[in-house]
Amino acid sequence: MRVNLTVNGRPQQADDVWEGESLLYVLRERLGLPGSKNACEQGECGSCTVRLDGVPVCACLVAAGQVEGREVVTVEGLADYARQREQHGHGGHCATGACAAPGTSLQDARGWSATGTDSQTGEGTALAPVQQAFIDAGAVQCGFCTPGLLVAADEMLERNPSPSDEDIREALAGNLCRCTGYEKILDAVRLAAARQERQGEAV
Amino acid sequence: MPNPTGNPATPTPAGTPTQVTQGSRTRGGIGESTLRPDGTLKVTGEFAYSSDMWHEDMLWGQILRSTTAHAEIVSIDVSEALAQAGVYAVLTHDDLPTDVTKYGLEYQDTPVLADGVVRHHGEPVALVAADHPETARRAAARIRVEYRELPVVTDETSALADGAPILHPHRDDHHAGHVAHPNIVHRQPVVRGDAAEAARRADVVVTGEYVFGMQDQAFLGPESGLAVPAEDGGVDLYVATQWLHSDLRQIAPVLGLPEDKVRMTLSGVGGAFGGREDLSMQIHACLLALRTGKPVKIVYNRFESFFGHVHRHPARLRYEHGATRDGRLTHISCRIVLDGGAYASASPAVVGNAASLAVGPYAVEDVDIEAVALYTNNPPCGAMRGFGAVQACFAYEAQMDKLAKALAMDPVELRQMNAMEQGTLMPTGQRVDSPAPVAELLRRVKARPLPPERQWESTAGADVRALPGGLSNTTHGEGVVRGVGYAVGIKNVGFSEGFDDYSTARVRMEVVGGQAVATVHTAMAEVGQGGITVHAQIARTELGVTQVVINPADTRVGSAGSTSASRQTYVTGGAVKNSCELVREKVLAIGRRRFGTHHPAWATAELLLEGGKVVTDGGEVLADLAEVLADEAVEIEAEWRHRPTQAFDLVTGQGDGHVQYSFAAHRAVVEVDTELGLVKVVELACAQDVGKALNPLSVLGQIQGGTTQGLGMAVMEEIVVDPKTAKVRNPSFTDYLIPTILDTPTIPVDILELADDHAPYGLRGIGEAPTLSSTPAVLAAIRNATGLDLTRTPVRPEHLTGTP
Amino acid sequence: MDFLRPASWEEALAAKAEHPSAVPLAGGTDVMVEINFDHRRPEYLLDLNRVEPLHDWEVGEENVRLGASVPYTRIMENLRTELPGLALAAHTVASPQIRNRGGVGGNLGTASPAGDAHPALLAAGAEVEVESVRGSRFIPIDAFYTGVKRNAMEPDELIRAIHIKKAAGPQQFSKVGTRNAMVIAVCAFGLALHPDSRTVRTGIGSAAPTPVRAKEAEAFLNAALDEGGFWDSGAVLTPAIARQFATLAAGACNPIDDVRGTAAYRRHAVGVMARRTLGWTWEQYRSTGHALEGAV
Secondary structure, three states, X not given: OOEEEEEOOEEEEEOOOOOOOEHHHHHHHHOOOOOOOOOOOOOOOOOOEEEEOOEEEEHHHOEHHHHOXXXXXXXXXXXXXXXXXXXXXXXXXXXXXXXXXOOOOHHHHHHOOOOOOEOOOOEOOOOOHHHHHHHHOXXXXXXXXXXXXXXXXXXXXXXXXXOOHHHHHHHOOOOOOOOOOOHHHHHHHHHHHHHHHHHHHHO | OOOOOOOOOOXXXXXXXXXXXXXXXXXXXXXXXXXXXXXXXHHHOOOOEHHHOEOOOOEEEEEEEOOOOOEEEEEEEOHHHHOOOOEEEEEOHHHOOOOOOEEOOOOOOEEOOOOOEEOOOOOEEEEEEEOOHHHHHHHHHOOEEEEEEOOOOOOHHHHHOOOOOOOOOOOOOOOOOOOOOOOEEEEEEXXXXXXXXXXXXXOEEEEEEEEEOEOOOOOOOOOEEEEEEOOOOOEEEEEOOOEHHHHHHHHHHHHOOOHHHEEEEEOEOOOOOOOOOOOOOHHHXXXXXXXXXXXXXXXXXXHHHHHHOOEEOOEEEEEEEEEOOOOOEEEEEEXXXXXXXXXXXXXXXXXXXXXXXXXXXXXXXXXXXXXXXXXXXXXXXXXXXXXXXXXXXXXXXXXXXXXXXXXXXXXXHHHHHHEOOOOOEOOOOOEOOOOOOHHHHHHXXXXXXXXXXXOOEEOOEEOHHHOOOHHHOOOOOOOEEEEEEEEEEEEEXXXXXXXXXXXXXXXXXXXXXXXXXXXXXXXXXXXXXXXXXXXXXXXXXXXXXXXEEEOOXXXXXXXXXXXXXXXXXXXXXXXXXXXXXXXXXXXXXXXXXXXXXXXXXXXXXXXXXEOOEEEEOOOOEEEEHHHHHOOOOEEEEEEEEOOOOOOOOOOOOOOOOOOEEEEEEEEEEEEEEOOOXXXXXXXXXXXXXXXXXXXXXXXXXXXXXXXXXXXXXHHOOOEOEOOOOOOEOOOOOOOOOOOOOOOOOEOOEEEEOOOOOOOHHHOOOXXXXXXXXXHHHHHHHHHHHHOOOOOEEOOOHHHHHOOO | OEEEOOOOHHHHHHHHHHOOOOEEEOOOOOHHHHHHOOOOOOOEEEEOOOOHHHHOEEEOXXXXXXXXXXXXXXXXXXXXXXOHHHHHHHHHOOOHHHHOOOEXXXXXXXXXXXXXXXXXXXXXXXXXXXXEOOEEEEEEHHHOEEXXXXXXXXXXXXXXXXXXXXXXXXXXXXXXXXXXXXXXXXXXXXXXXXXXXXXXEEEEEXXXXXXXXXXXXXXXXXXXXXXXXXXXXXXXXXXXXXXXXXXXXXXXXXXXXXXXXXXXXHHHHHHHHHHHHHHHHHHHHHHHOXXXXXXX
């Protein structure tokens, strides 16, 4: 079957989709967006977390056919999404795609333009605050859980800009990490929240 | 970018790793918390893991696995599967191209595809390549395999019984000759002094029998990779592994190819923890690619992943500890039985570690130790973080607590009184010749203030997220009792027992854009631990550059050895340091040639490379590196080895078997809902000696991550194998549970840096030690809270509530 | 496999009538796992995501009419006053991502004894509104679960909504799992005080082939509360009453040993949860006399 959807603000079409395919498979294998990760395919790890019409979901449990006509934001589009939100003010919701950025093109995504970037500064790559915070706090080791955690953490900070530690833990309880013991992930989310707050005060 | 296939006709697959560069604004040498060079790629989703590899026109490989644990294969009929539209190949054992049909880390005992018999649940039987994963799955389901069930061997009793089925009747491995029974993979005694005689001096003797469950590495990135057939008849393999060259050595003979025609590149690795030391889909993907002439991708799902890699050895451990009334250990005797499952994997090394580290970080002169690993029809077990030492630590630390109780002593004091130190003789007769601050580590975790009581209480009532049971709302404080427990452990660093443990680093220095740039190329598997971060730091420190380029790991450079055994920073870090030093000498030689006449210091002073310049040890700048090198490039590829080790004597276990030891201590604070048997770990403090923290942030990450894996083993993680059928009962993340962020407490870490003068920069391997003592500390805390005798890990609610 | 995408409730019913074997797909939290793990290959998947009314709820005089696909997150956020037990249960479901997709209709359709909503529905009192092209009917929750993963629905029927009695008193829900989040129930217990009818209802999950009520425990407690005049006095419950209630609740279990827990543990834990949830709800009743949100 054919599925039309909008991913990271860009209309996409997938053809010859098998009816049992998940959104995750379509993103990874058909649309050249493998940032969402395939760690368990049973909704138990959160590595494939994307926003579906603004709501964080496990892409592995969404049937491809269910996303017809809907909006998806993946980790590849997170920086754009955060920038759009910033431009529309805090709390501004941009799930509709009306304010969406051009997003990652299929060709770019497939081309793996892994440019020489400097992670100390993120130079050459515009990052969402939560992405930068994950780098700075040492919250990334193998990085396989990172994309899902970033999407989940970014959405939590959108809803709850000053979360308590227990709030962070609850919001991220659906995202397994096997490397870090979560301490640095907590640090990263606290850091992103603090920077967000500071930025808010500065404005 | 160079074409990684070396074959201009083959397009480069999407996801092919590229260089990462770090430095234009980075100073960081060793000792600084520089950030990961791959961090930006990882947070943007651009970093390509092995499962992200993609190639135009690629096929999907699928593995048919045995549904039973021990059976003869009467027949395999692939005709129906082959007839499916979209299916390109179906392979069984009969299709293997050469006489080499087995592989293995230590013994070549593991069939690439089952040869007439399956020895464990989930053993690969046949392969399918098709144009879509669903086509491949449906075709695999149409392969008809007729099994004739055989009796299963599941434990020591059934393995060594008269008439027991022999798993591997024609063993020709190097341990086959000395084991008493062919179902024993390896046996290692360690005998020193006279434990029986010493026992007569003991005022108190405690014994215990302990059971350690089967843990899974549960790395998040599933086994996966892409094999691309090349026009020269070879194959390019992109895969997530821990040791490229070990894979290569096992893969090439099966394919009937010389090693230079199997070009391996490390793809992004989603965690490893030992689970990628053995091969998984590597040979299978190559076989299908060579057969079909098309690129073949294989990606396990989580279910398959539980069958696709070895697990941590479950163990039964029997211990006897004796002490004088004042708390001095008189003797320790123990017997450790490790279940290796159907194939050997790393079992011999696991036995060596368990035996040589069986008594823990304590000074005791009279010991009688025996460790064995068995062949059974259970899932194969092998490497996982801390192997051998982890199982032993759980038992000896439980014993130390038991002994303290029997002596009415403080458990930490008892440990400190018997703690080993620099100069202590190990049971193997090896003298510990670098700092061993065991007592100090314990002192530090004990001195830390305890976390406040009843943290769940808030003005709005009980916050269940801070209570045992968490969001499940099982208690608002009822039945909750706090407990505190301590443990300390010892782990060897690097490959032991006489293994030639070396690494190779190629370092290049040249001027790019007017600036001196170092390029580091090794085959080290970056599995998340941050090895590449450290390599960049070493290059900066040794070569005085800021800009460092890290090349993708591949087999175009010599072996780096395994990313395991806490060894990579030591050994490949050592190799990078060594190659940098050789490059520096060459650079200085060029400088002397070009500028030696300009300044006498070129000949007389100690010269350093700092800040992109050649400087004297007095700080005088002699030349800019860019001027020295001009258009010359200096490149060195060199191997580097740590001090040699010795094999353990097969009868006495004596020998200088280890190159370095690593120590960590934990204090666990738990709150247990004693009525429901649910546990909340409130704090898990760690103190560890790291020798020298090359990257303090990464050190913390390793310690906290290792600690959390130990926590999981204490309270939730276990692969459950049916004792009657030897089949796995919980191969999923629904029923194999690993800690969530709500299960993981704050993990304060106290880092000691006592240099080991034998190691590069004085560093100590750190990755594994925190996994050892975490589990027994949590168990000790639960015992402290409940008063129960808990002899098994993981502890389950039924163990705490007397409802088995 | 065919993927059916009805745009309306009527189209969905028609599709189900035409293809009674079609597997309804809403949050995907059960069905997609089975597909991903190759446990199930339905001939038809019937996507209900586009059927708008399934995502709505109405708060009436007596009941809440909860659309089958209202995600657990919405229940937690919006219905804590009306459906406190179910809101607590919803909060224990898997992960935030799953709670954003899954709804009570899926729990009922799968009818796994481990479904988190069941004990809360049993305790609150509910009816399942099912419909087919032949018409609609209401199945009392007590008659809904007919066996392990079986329910009282006909093959051509779909779940339209669940009518749940609005809370007139405190409700609680507890679930035991071996992890502090994202865990399938080893066993679970729901309890609702109904001061309007002066009755107590319960629900037990994962401790019998189907979700069940602890009817003997309820009967005992109803009688004890009545005889002791507790509803009027709001007096502290005697430990003996709580103990006996717990014992009877444990006795209502018919559990198995499985990889998640032993039968003996399940029975024990249900007793503990019964005693605790009774204590919490009764304390709340005493202090307020009327329904409140559960703790958390």
